[in-house]
Amino acid sequence: MPDLGGLVSCTSGFLNIPLQQIVGFLFYMAILSLMGLGLTLAYQTTRVPNFAYGFYIGIGMYVSFLGHSKILGIMPPYPLMPLGFLLGGIASLATYLLVIKPLSSRGASIVQLMIATIAVDLFGSTLLYILSDYYYYVQKIYTAKGFLFRSEDVVLISNPQITAAPIIALVLMPSLVILLYLFINRTKIGIAMRASIESPGLAEIMGIPTNRIYILSWFLSGGLGGLAGALYPMWFYVDPNTPARILITVFAVSIAGGLSSIYGPFPGSLLVSYAESILPSQIYGCLYSVGYPYSSEIFKYGYVFPMILIVLFIAFAPTGIAPAISRAAYRLSLIIRVKRYG
Amino acid sequence: MADILSLIIDTIPFIAIFSVISLSLNIEYGYAGLPNFGKVLPVLGGAIVAGSLVPRMMQAVYSDAPKTDFIFNNGPASIEIQAYMNSHPFESSLMMILGLAIAIAVGASLGFIAVAPSLKLREDYLAITLIAIAEIFRAINRNYEPILQGTRGVSVPDPLGWLGPKSWVYLYVSSALLIASILFTSYMLKTPFGRALRAMRENELAAQSLGIDIRALRLKSLAIGSALAATAGYIDTMYSGGLTVDKYDRYIYTFIPWLMVLMGGAGNNLGVILGVSIYWIASRAINFYKDQILSGIAWIAGIGGSIDISWFDVTRIERLAFAVVIILILYLRPQGILPEKPIETPGYRYIESMAKREEDRNKG
Numbered sequence: 286m287p288d289l290g291g292l293v294s295c296t297s298g299f300l301n302i303p304l305q306q307i308v309g310f311l312f313y314m315a316i317l318s319l320m321g322l323g324l325t326l327a328y329q330t331t332r333v334p335n336f337a338y339g340f341y342i343g344i345g346m347y348v349s350f351l352g353h354s355k356i357l358g359i360m361p362p363y364p365l366m367p368l369g370f371l372l373g374g375i376a377s378l379a380t381y382l383l384v385i386k387p388l389s390s391r392g393a394s395i396v397q398l399m400i401a402t403i404a405v406d407l408f409g410s411t412l413l414y415i416l417s418d419y420y421y422y423v424q425k426i427y428t429a430k431g432f433l434f435r436s437e438d439v440v441l442i443s444n445p446q447i448t449a450a451p452i453i454a455l456v457l458m459p460s461l462v463i464l465l466y467l468f469i470n471r472t473k474i475g476i477a478m479r480a481s482i483e484s485p486g487l488a489e490i491m492g493i494p495t496n497r498i499y500i501l502s503w504f505l506s507g508g509l510g511g512l513a514g515a516l517y518p519m520w521f522y523v524d525p526n527t528p529a530r531i532l533i534t535v536f537a538v539s540i541a542g543g544l545s546s547i548y549g550p551f552p553g554s555l556l557v558s559y560a561e562s563i564l565p566s567q568i569y570g571c572l573y574s575v576g577y578p579y580s581s582e583i584f585k586y587g588y589v590f591p592m593i594l595i596v597l598f599i600a601f602a603p604t605g606i607a608p609a610i611s612r613a614a615y616r617l618s619l620i621i622r623v624k625r626y627g
Numbered sequence: 628m629a630d631i632l633s634l635i636i637d638t639i640p641f642i643a644i645f646s647v648i649s650l651s652l653n654i655e656y657g658y659a660g661l662p663n664f665g666k667v668l669p670v671l672g673g674a675i676v677a678g679s680l681v682p683r684m685m686q687a688v689y690s691d692a693p694k695t696d697f698i699f700n701n702g703p704a705s706i707e708i709q710a711y712m713n714s715h716p717f718e719s720s721l722m723m724i725l726g727l728a729i730a731i732a733v734g735a736s737l738g739f740i741a742v743a744p745s746l747k748l749r750e751d752y753l754a755i756t757l758i759a760i761a762e763i764f765r766a767i768n769r770n771y772e773p774i775l776q777g778t779r780g781v782s783v784p785d786p787l788g789w790l791g792p793k794s795w796v797y798l799y800v801s802s803a804l805l806i807a808s809i810l811f812t813s814y815m816l817k818t819p820f821g822r823a824l825r826a827m828r829e830n831e832l833a834a835q836s837l838g839i840d841i842r843a844l845r846l847k848s849l850a851i852g853s854a855l856a857a858t859a860g861y862i863d864t865m866y867s868g869g870l871t872v873d874k875y876d877r878y879i880y881t882f883i884p885w886l887m888v889l890m891g892g893a894g895n896n897l898g899v900i901l902g903v904s905i906y907w908i909a910s911r912a913i914n915f916y917k918d919q920i921l922s923g924i925a926w927i928a929g930i931g932g933s934i935d936i937s938w939f940d941v942t943r944i945e946r947l948a949f950a951v952v953i954i955l956i957l958y959l960r961p962q963g964i965l966p967e968k969p970i971e972t973p974g975y976r977y978i979e980s981m982a983k984r985e986e987d988r989n990k991g
Binding site: 332333334384387388391393394395396397399400401403404405407408411412414415418419422423529533536537540582585586588589592593595596599600603 | 656660662664743744745748749750751752754755756758759760762763766767770877878882885889938939940943946947949950951953954957958961
């Protein structure tokens with residue numbers, strides 16, 4: 286009879302997840318899906334991975350920071366979220382109009398466009414560093430280089446403490462999904478957007494102003510990043526380096542979901558949020574319960590998990606989860622039809 | 628005179644090391660058209676061989692070498708190993724050469740591993756994979772303490788310490804590395820392999836129709852480029868005498884080499900070295916004139932008046948400026964200062980001479 290004690294305690298450690306962590310996972314999933322949606326949207330229009338996306342997210346984060354009691358005094362900073370959306374959208378639009386469009390009309394290659402977005406990211410993140418320097422050294426607000434507004438949020442449940450941010454994110458995400466669905470399937474602009482993405486040449490022949498559609502897509506793309514960025518510090522810690530780190534996580538969301546599908550970021554965010562916020566503590570729980578002495582080391586590597594997902598998906602399933610889901614749905618609909626009509 | 632001498636000693640190793648990194652990027656991007664945004668990966672790989680492996684190899688191979696734990700008792704161990712290296716010139720030189728060979732192998736393997744997942748895909752997927760793998764590698768070395776003491780880093784003994792003053796020794800060593808790299812890349816790019824790289828960059832489908840194996844070529848070009856970059860990381864660490872993972876960040880060891888290559892001229896080795904030199908001059912100029920730059924900013928910010936901006940970190944200006952420069956280069960002169968030249972194969976020379984003859988005949 287093999288000794289199953291270790292396996293049993295490992296499984297119980299694996300399944301023992303505190304409620305607050307589940308809430309954190311759901312919140313992270315919701316904001317990652319908004320960020321991933323923005324990144325995928327811009328990718329679909331110009332076929333260029335936008336490495337400046339972290340900058341738009343950073344704008345949102347620092348817009349929330351402006352709600353600090355010594356600056357605007359709007360805490361919790363929910364009224365500033367539309368400003369995050371607007372400024373993120375403007376930054377993204379500026380990237381498209383000042384960098385991407387002039388360069389691509391001069392025949393720049395994908396690689397040149399990618400390096401240009403990296404340059405925009407460097408420029409933007411340096412501006413955010415300067416802003417944080419200003420508030421830190423001049424205004425003496427020492428949280429400018431590291432802030433978290435969870436304790437300033439509205440408390441909905443006191444034990445375990447659940448604040449308003451996850452609820453807002455969880456309402457916002459599905460409503461945006463429904464709005465997006467209605468927008469790209471029912472409205473004229475939405476259908477024009479889909480046409481311009483799928484076949485720009487043909488759309489232009491049909492009289493669709495593709496340039497204007499791209500402008501709208503890029504604005505929405507950055508806006509979603511700014512909005513999600515504004516929510517981020519309500520649950521997670523932010524420092525000036527956070528946007529650069531989260532950029533790779535957002536790429537993981539878009540790639541895991543599938544860059545070719547606008548709905549890809551939703552399953553993608555589920556997977557990435559699980560891999561980063563729950564899996565490390567499950568592995569810890571398992572290792573700890575079997576007595577592994579260095580089990581807490583796993584937490585140092587939490588942020589590496591999304592990067593590993595990127596590599597695994599690119600190596601084994603570069604089209605991501607969404608196409609697989611739609612294929613499965615199509616097969617299911619065929620089976621149902623066959624059953625219904627014989 | 629002493630000032631000029633110290634300037635040369637200060638400048639040459641920097642230009643040599645960054646030229647080697649940029650030349651390696653030139654093989655990958657300039658010739659093969661591959662977007663290596665994870666350039667920091669092989670450089671760090673080479674650096675780790677120098678900082679973490681060579682001293683421990685010394686301890687393992689020679690029984691009379693000091694046995695203090697190199698990582699967890701790094702300070703004393705480093706001093707003891709340095710003393711041992713100084714008194715054993717032959718053994719330490721051997722280790723230096725062996726370490727360099729290992730760095731080349733590690734670099735090539737890292738390049739191979741980094742490109743393998745995205746061999747069949749478009750350049751954008753390749754770029755994202757390379758960034759991700761470079762970050763995974765950095766994260767492991769930053770957190771797994773037995774490699775480099777985590778974030779604290781290690782002090783690195785110099786196997787060439789017995790030769791004389793470090794700055795002079797590495798002036799020659801880095802120059803030799805640069806000359807060897809220039810000779811190697813110039814030779815390699817004139818071979819059929821080099822021409823195949825350009826064919827792949829220009830049109831993958833056309834290259835494939837001529838029997839060129841695109842996947843093998845991608846693997847080889849990234850492996851060769853990474854091996855070369857690893858040698859730069861190896862010499863860089865031996866020269867600086869210390870190693871922390873945070874020194875090898877995305878900005879200095881990926882973005883700056885890209886700036887150098889694009890500024891000098893992708894596909895032109897001489898242009899790349901020119902790009903490195905211009906970067907060096909510009910970066911030093913910003914540093915030298917930082918007070919004037921600061922007062923200029925204060926003047927603009929206060930619109931003529933004087934406001935206190937002593938809090939302003941001038942290194943931020945460098946980043947802002949180089950970000951703008953790279954976009955301007957892509958916009959105004961995407962081929963760089965010295966554009967790529969055609970390869971002078973015998974066939975090319977023949978066609979050129981025929982064209983000249985035709986031109987002369989028309990004139991006559």
